[in-house]
Amino acid sequence: MAMAEGQTLSQASDKKPAQETTSPGSTSPEQSWHGIVLQTLKRNDIRLVPYVPDRVLTTLIKNLHADPFFTTFPTAREEEAVGIVSGAWMGGTKGAVLMQTSGFATLANVLASLAIPYQIPLIMFVSERGTLGEFNYGQSLVCRTMRPVLDSLAMEHHTATRLDEFEFIVDRSIKQAITTQAPVALILSPLLTGGKVFDK
Amino acid sequence: MNTQVTPPARNTKVMNRFDLTSRLIAKLKHEEAVVGGIGNTNFDLWAAGHRPQNFYMLGSMGLAFPIALGVALAQPKRRVFALEGDGSLLMQLGSLSTIATLAPKNLTMVVMDNGVYQITGAQPTPGAAVSDIVAIALGSGLANSAWAADEEDFERLIDQSLSASAPTLIGVRIDDKPGVGTTRRDPVQIRERFMHGLGVRQPL
Numbered sequence: 001m002a003m004a005e006g007q008t009l010s011q012a013s014d015k016k017p018a019q020e021t022t023s024p025g026s027t028s029p030e031q032s033w034h035g036i037v038l039q040t041l042k043r044n045d046i047r048l049v050p051y052v053p054d055r056v057l058t059t060l061i062k063n064l065h066a067d068p069f070f071t072t073f074p075t076a077r078e079e080e081a082v083g084i085v086s087g088a089w090m091g092g093t094k095g096a097v098l099m100q101t102s103g104f105a106t107l108a109n110v111l112a113s114l115a116i117p118y119q120i121p122l123i124m125f126v127s128e129r130g131t132l133g134e135f136n137y138g139q140s141l142v143c144r145t146m147r148p149v150l151d152s153l154a155m156e157h158h159t160a161t162r163l164d165e166f167e168f169i170v171d172r173s174i175k176q177a178i179t180t181q182a183p184v185a186l187i188l189s190p191l192l193t194g195g196k197v198f199d200k
Numbered sequence: 201m202n203t204q205v206t207p208p209a210r211n212t213k214v215m216n217r218f219d220l221t222s223r224l225i226a227k228l229k230h231e232e233a234v235v236g237g238i239g240n241t242n243f244d245l246w247a248a249g250h251r252p253q254n255f256y257m258l259g260s261m262g263l264a265f266p267i268a269l270g271v272a273l274a275q276p277k278r279r280v281f282a283l284e285g286d287g288s289l290l291m292q293l294g295s296l297s298t299i300a301t302l303a304p305k306n307l308t309m310v311v312m313d314n315g316v317y318q319i320t321g322a323q324p325t326p327g328a329a330v331s332d333i334v335a336i337a338l339g340s341g342l343a344n345s346a347w348a349a350d351e352e353d354f355e356r357l358i359d360q361s362l363s364a365s366a367p368t369l370i371g372v373r374i375d376d377k378p379g380v381g382t383t384r385r386d387p388v389q390i391r392e393r394f395m396h397g398l399g400v401r402q403p404l
Contacts, residue, residue: 048270048273048274050298071273073298073301073302074298075266075294075295075298076292076293076294076295076297076298077292077294079260079262079263079266079292080263080266080292080294080295080298081266082263082266083260083263083265083266083267083269083270083292083295084266084267084269084270084273084298085270086263086267086270087235087266087267087268087269087270087271087272087273087274088270088271088273088274089270089274090255090267090270090271090274090391090394090395090398090400091233091270091271091272091273091274091275091278091398091400092274092275092395092398092399092400093270093273093274095270109259109260109261110259110260110263112259113258113259113260114257114259114260114263117258117259117387117388118387118388118390118391119387119388119391120391
C-alpha cells in the first residue's frame with residue numbers, strides 16, 4: 001500500500017521473544033496473547049490496523065509495525081480509525097482498530113451512525129483499563145460505560161480472559177463479523193494481558 | 201498548489217456548493233470515488249447526479265476524510281475525492297495530520313467553508329471569524345493545500361490534483377445556501393452500491 005513509504009520496516013523474521021512486562025508467562029510471540037492477535041489477523045487477511053496506543057498494546061503495535069504484511073499507524077482519535085477501516089472495507093481491504101477502554105467511550109456516535117447502519121464489519125480490540133487493579137478513578141468509571149453501550153446497540157462483544165480460549169474467540173469473532181457484516185468488540189481483560197498496574 | 205502565498209480566505213470569491221460539486225462531478229470520467237460529508241455536502245453530491253462511486257454519509261460527522269483515506273489506501277490506483285464542510289472538519293482536525301503522514305497521492309480533499317452550521321440554523325462555527333482552514337491544513341503537513349480563488353481556479357486545482365505526488369486539499373468559500381437535494385437515507389443500499397461502484401462486489 002501507498003503509505004508504507006516513510007515507515008521503517010524491520011525484518012519480521014528476526015522477532016525476538018516478546019518482552020512483554022505486563023503479560024506474565026509469555027515466551028514467544030506465537031504463544032502470547034499479542035502473538036495470537038497478530039497471527040489471527042494475518043490468517044484472516046486483515047492488513048490495515050490503525051490504532052490509538054495503550055501501554056498493554058505496546059508489544060503488539062511494535063510487532064505489527066515490524067511485519068510488512070500490515071499497514072499500521074496511529075490516528076489522533078479512535079473515531080478517525082473507525083472511519084479509515086470503514087472506508088478501506090468498502091474499498092476491499094480488511095482492517096481492525098486497536099484502542100483502550102477510554103477510547104471506546106468516544107465511539108457511540110460512529111457505531112450508531114456508520115458501522116452498524118451501513119453494516120460494516122468493524123473489528124475492535126479494546127485493551128481493558130478500569131478494573132482488576134485500576135489506580136485511576138476516571139478509568140474505572142469510564143470502563144463501566146463500555147458494556148452498557150455495547151449492549152444497548154446489541155453489538156457482539158467478548159471479554160477475553162484466558163490464553164487457551166483466545167485464538168478461538170479472535171478467529172471466530174473475526175469470521176462472524178465479516179460474514180454477518182456486523183461490528184465486534186474484543187475486550188482484552190487484564191486477566192489475559194496482565195493489564196497496567198500502578199508503577200508511577 | 202505551488203509555492204505562492206495563498207490569498208486569505210476573505211479575498212476569495214464566495215461560491216456555491218452545488219455549483220462546485222456539479223463542476224467536480226462533470227470532470228469525473230474514470231470511476232473516481234467521491235465521499236460526501238454529513239448534511240448539505242452529501243445532499244449536493246446526491247443532487248449533482250447519483251453515481252455508483254459516490255458514498256453519502258448520514259452521520260458520523262467529521263469522518264469524510266478518514267473514510268476517503270481508507271478507500272484511497274485500499275485502492276491506490278483509483279482517484280478518491282472527499283467533500284467536507286468546515287464545521288465537520290473542525291471535529292476531526294487530527295485526521296489532517298494522519299493523512300499528511302500517510303500521504304496517499306490519490307486523495308483530493310475539498311473543504312466547503314461557509315463558516316456556519318447551515319443545516320442547524322446557520323449558527324457560526326467556533327473559528328469562523330478567525331481560523332483559516334487551509335493554513336491549518338498546511339500546518340498539519342499537507343503542503344498541497346490552497347484556497348480556490350473562483351470557480352475556474354477550483355477546476356484548475358482539481359485538475360492539478362489528478363497528477364499530484366501528494367494528497368491535495370482545496371478550500372472553497374461558499375454561500376450559506378442549503379443543499380439542493382436530499383439523499384435517500386438508506387445506508388445499506390448506499391454502502392452496497394458504493395462497493396459495486398468500486399468493483400469490490402457484484403450485484404446479487
